[in-house]
Amino acid sequence: MPAVRGDGMRGLAVFISDIRNCKSKEAEIKRINKELANIRSKFRGDKTLDGYQKKKYVCKLLFIFLLGHDIDFGHMEAVNLLSSNKYSEKQIGYLFISVLISANNELMKLIIQSIKNDLSSRNPIHVNLALQCIANIGSREMAETFGSEIPKLLVSGDTIDVVKQSAALCLLRLLRTLSDIIPSGEWTSRIVHLLNDQHMGVVTSAVNLIDALVKKNPDEYKGCISLAVSRLSRIVTASYTDLQDYTYYFVPAPWLSMKLLRLLQNYPPPEDPGVRGRLIECLETILNKAQEPPKSKKVQHSNAKNAVLFEAISLIIHMDSEPNLLVRACNQLGQFLQHRETNLRYLALESMCLLATSEFSHEAVKKHQETVVTALKTERDVSVRQRAVDLLYAMCDKTNAEEIVGEMLNYLETADYSIREEMVMKVAILAEKYASDYTWYVDVILNLIRIAGDYVSEEVWYRVIQIVINREDVQGYAAKTVFESLQAPACHENMVKVAGYILGEFGNLIAGDQRSSPFVQFNLLHSKYHLCAAQTRALLLTTYVKFVNLFPEIRVDIQNILKSNSNVRNSEVELQQRSMEYLQLSQIASSDVLATVLEEMPPFPERESSILAILKKKKPGMSEGVTGPLKENKHPAAVINNTGVSYTKNSENAPSLAVSADLLGISSSLHQPTINSAPPASSNNTSTNLLVDVFGETTSPTAGGAKSAIGDGIIVKNEESLKKFICKHNGILFENDLLQIGIKSEYRQNLCQMGLFYGNKTNFQFLSFTPSISSPNNLSTKLNIQVKPVDTVVEAGAQVHQILNVECIEDFTDLPLLTIQFIYCNVQQKLTLRLPLTINKFSEPTVMNSESFFTRWKNLNNPTQEAQKIFKATYPMDSEAVKAKLIGFGIQLLTGIDPNPENYVCAGIIHTRTLQVGCLIRLEPNTQAQMYRLTIRSSKDTVSKELCKLLHELF
């Protein structure tokens, strides 16, 4: 054991001491420069250096590099050390290379040669060093060179255990770099049988490799299930003395147990009753052990034990088939909720969130509501409180919604700033989802604005307006409530917006009361006017002109405001224009015209809350391909478009139909006053910019796909509707005289929940109605699709809802097929459609700045990482429409990146279970030639190609 500091290399120790003694940064730099000069001269000198000296200098260079200084020489000497026969020299050489040399270094050829020599060495220590180096660098070239060698080493009877351990993980690393080196055929069973290895260390390493292989090819590696179960069973039934070296604080092999339990989560519950029984026994034993008195008071003991327990609970939740175990798990977690260890309380809340989603344990979870509410109020660590919020959200249903929403509102008053926005959205969603009484919903949202106005995003207040407009029963109440809220001495600007909009539409409903007469309403609103930002003022101007129509008796007062200097000469062009136009309108138009132009807003089409989409947005990522700048966790301005970007293909005669996410058209770039003046006939007009629909879905819901008749088992060409779905998640996939199929989907990381709505348009029942999903080619290994069965009878005029849960395992190009068979009037009907499940759906927009974008771009310089297409524009080259499509595609539109402002630059991360692929996208329009050049770079060649294919068809 080394007792001496820096034993063996005195010069190094002296140098490190010198650096530590430096009083200032300058002194340190001076000392380093001196050392660099010294080492350089040694390396250049005539005297050949011996291995020890080389090792020492290379090690010093490494130290200097680790201090944060650039090193531009010494690489060759490090590579020389690799061919030394001495362990210590070789080790330093390999270390220097793993830390400092990038994959495309010119010395790589030499390095690979040295690794080759060491791999075939008879000294296992040299083999091991070489394997560790490959595992640390894991470049493509290494994968190509060693991909076929390492499996042999791994399963050979001559290989010693220590080397096997490294070989297993080395192979894992190379698989991550290059997935086509997967060993298959005869290797499969030999690798799977490593789970039976005598040496626990070998099993510990190998289980990681097997887990990765299973994720790529679950069927081929199915054999691991029974082996994993029996290994696990042997461990959990062992006493802590049985496993000696692998017992950690009286817990037998906790890490291996945890890994085996994770491995099993790749599969549904075992089919073989024997295996299944044994697994359930294991899980029961683990739950039982949690109730036994601890064998040690040390936290290490309880942590190790609970690491296994939590993993077992994850597996129980994953299997979702053993009600008894689920309820036991829930009770165990319930105990942890009150444990003195913060870690356990946190993990219990997190795990219970998942339990709340299982039908077997949802009720059991609800018993803990009070404890969770207490946690929300008393926990010191904000991340624990955050988990409590998540759990309340997950356990909420119709029975407890009012209570939970009430508690969340209470907590919001004192909540941490970091979680307020998310809480606001969660409250808004719960209130909407479980509202049986919409006056309650309106109260909740107004309370949200009152308590946490700054954190109420636009989506939230847009939504309350949508709902009020669509529900006649709540309009009077809403008008009354916003009017009262406005009377508070301090009133959030968001409240002014909501009040302005609602009074403009429904102020007449409360005008009968003297206390809220037209004049009072107007004065109250106008008393806030000068305190508000231009956007809000623009909205209020619209309210005023709507008042002209609602309340002719105050027309003159309003006209006076409109023509005041502060409005008609306002420096904001939008305010100026609105004032002028509204003034003219109120002066010239007859009351009939006014009544038509300023009519109440028509109801919004019903659809899923757009707030949900926002909630699903995630934190900025960290990945090799694309890295977002930190802290910029802001919403892109038009996030709402994510759910319903209109795809202008449907309105080809309206090419300039700009899609705006802006409720009232109050963003300064829009110059049309946005009054509801659109007579029905004009909806196809090119100037239809009048935002009939706030959230950008276009006019007719039946604009969907091909209308080909169904015959016997035809594949319906739904190419056009598929194309439309590339940029949106919801809409009509197919429609003919019998059947309409709608889609609603939600994406989160690599997961998707897709709802299919089958509507029977006829006056007769559909019998034997069976929709089924199939995966062409090898798509099933890439997309894991689970389908919930549906009723086989669809009544006349009824709609059937089917849920698909999809997990993206790796990137894919084929689309799953939906085959629907049913009997209509004694005639068998069958049709097959392609489902719009494209790889871009799993993309997460990534914000980054110019510098990081171009660094990434340059790093992805391997020709296969790039895909490019130059093509003629199919659609008008309208910038807004292009942007909307890009955003709808699921990538972040980055501005100010490209020196040429005409170019579009975007970034996103594609989530798959196995890996995250960063993608960078440049679209360069050439308006003169009516051409585009599309270039995509990503860390995976197949992804670049597929994205390029999908994206180019859109423009």
Place this chain on the structure above:
Amino acid sequence: MIRFILIQNRAGKTRLAKWYMNFDDDEKQKLIEEVHAVVTVRDAKHTNFVEFRNFKIIYRRYAGLYFCICVDISDNNLAYLEAIHNFVEVLNEYFHNVCELDLVFNFYKVYSVVDEMFLAGEIRETSQTKVLKQLLVYNSLE
């Protein structure tokens, strides 16, 4: 999987940085600073876990040193928390009561310890006896 392992002191000086993803140098520096900022503000009553971008940091403080492991969100928190402790116990045995200075002067040996216990972002060996035996063999070699 483990994305990186960091050992930092309270002042933010890095005592070990082991990366299992290919970050460029600027990004590494950024991550180091960010981890420091996230971890040092937490007190003993807080959990040993922090969400970090779309990953999480599992950390434990030993005297003036923070041992941090960045793993995937779905990874098992307690298993990695104990993996840190297991690693620290090995260091402690190997360096006879390890202190920060041991890590500074023997930085190149610390990398060997790491590679014995973790490889390719996964746990390679958990038995302290086995790891120490192997390290002893290395020490006995020239």
